[in-house]
Amino acid sequence: MDESLVLKKCGYILGSTLGDGSYGKVKSAYSESQNANVAVKIINRKKAAADFLEKFLPRELEIQASLSHSNIVKIFKIFETSNGKVFIIMELGVQGDLLEFVKSRGALPEDFSKKLFRQLSMAIKFLHDQDIVHRDLKCENLLLDKDFNLKVSDFGFTRRITYDDTGKMELSKTFCGSAAYAAPEVLQGIPYNSKMYDVWSMGVILFVMMCGSMPYDDSNIKRMLRIQKEHRVDFPRSKQIPGECKDMIYKTLHPDVKKRLDICAILEHHWLGKTGEVSSRHHNGPATSKPASSSKDKKNVEGKVETDITTDPGKEDHAGPSSPRTEVACVT
Structure with missing residues (x-):
């Protein structure tokens, strides 16, 4: 039929x-x-x-x-x-995905980014508390509803965490997702903690929201991996990123999984935890839309050619x- x-x-x-x-x-x-x-x-x-x-x-x-x-x-x-x-x-x-939103608006205001990132963090905590991991978090898989609230979509790579007889988490061995959002341990083919993979992807997403560009150039994976392992995060000079926000991004993009923030630490971070930071005007989207001030910065988002780590099992877009x-x- x-x-x-x-x-x-x-x-x-x-x-x-x-x-x-x-x-x-x-x-x-x-x-x-x-x-x-x-x-x-x-x-x-x-x-x-x-x-x-x-x-x-x-x-x-x-x-x-x-x-x-x-x-x-x-x-x-x-x-x-x-x-x-x-x-x-x-x-x-109805408002499309976060990638298209950033491409059209440029870097988002801090208050609005904080609102969206808190909503993303709450969704991921909900999943992680149930031992469920997403493993394909990226701007394309984050949708905005009519009131500009964030919705996590596309669960094609999701799975439930399993534990061995001693209660130790069994590491994932399926290397899935998109290279631009993938943690260094995933890119290296090392069995990985899926929850911490989600956290790394969240750090990339926050960088995109605040800077209007990608933190790493995935056109050369080997070079990108070297930069990640050196724990280098280069913020655009054209953007005024608050120090507390930089600290959040820096700690979620830590190459050492043991030093990377987990989802609870993210929600307790001083940048996200400050009260009164989301003004009422932002409940219906940002009042201002500042395009990326650098054509190079904007190209990093608009011109990104996505590299999938494994076969993509269908998209929700x-x-x-x-x-x-x-x-x-x-x-x-």
């Missing part, structure tokens, strides 16, 4: 394409029952690799459908057709909230 007919049968009117992934695509749709627009991720099992079908897709469906947090995209319904197409109905990130109760059904 045609995708539009399948969705119409379930009460959704198919709209435009929002993004394409390796094994599927994301489209907008109108939900007649909700009287609102939603995002629909469509995955074709017949085109997907065996590894994706056996490992990544089951994890994504099981984990994301179980999540309920204000800063994680909501899943409204999951159903599958007899010809192998999986439909995931999600909240729509502008998908966007997870309800406490997700419907799972099959359409034949």
Whole structure:
């Protein structure tokens, strides 16, 4: 059955394409029952690799459908057709993703960056408290709703942490995600602590929000890795970054995992923990939009050619909230 007919049968009117992934695509749709627009991720099992079908897709469906947090995209319904197409109905990130937002606005005001980073931190703490890791945090996977609140999306590389008989965390050996956001231990192919991988990616995201550029040039991975291992973080001279914020970024981008902040330390950091820093005007987005003052800085974001570390199991792009109760059904 045609995708539009399948969705119409379930009460959704198919709209435009929002993004394409390796094994599927994301489209907008109108939900007649909700009287609102939603995002629909469509995955074709017949085109997907065996590894994706056996490992990544089951994890994504099981984990994301179980999540309920204000800063994680909501899943409204999951159903599958007899010809192998999986439909995931999600909240729509109406303001687009964070990368596009920074590309159009440049570096974000400190108050607004702090608001978004706190929301990201709360979402990741929610996951880490349940021993769930994302492993593909990047600006493209952070969506903004109509009120410019952050929503974490795309759980294609997510997994649950496991422990051995002694209670020690078992390290991840799947080297996934995007090189520009990957921790040095991941780039080196060393078994890694997935929670600390998420933290490194968060540091890159905060740098992008505050500077309007990437902290490292991933066009030369070997050189980038050398700089990371030297613990060098070069802030653009054209940007006035508060010392406390620099300290947060510097400590989340520490090459030594034992010295890197964990998610609890991030939330307790003095830059994020200061009260009264988010003024009311920023609840509906930043009042000002300052473009990157350096063309070089802006190019680092706009001209970035993303390098995936492993095969990408489909993207959510502008998908966007997870309800406490997700419907799972099959359409034949």
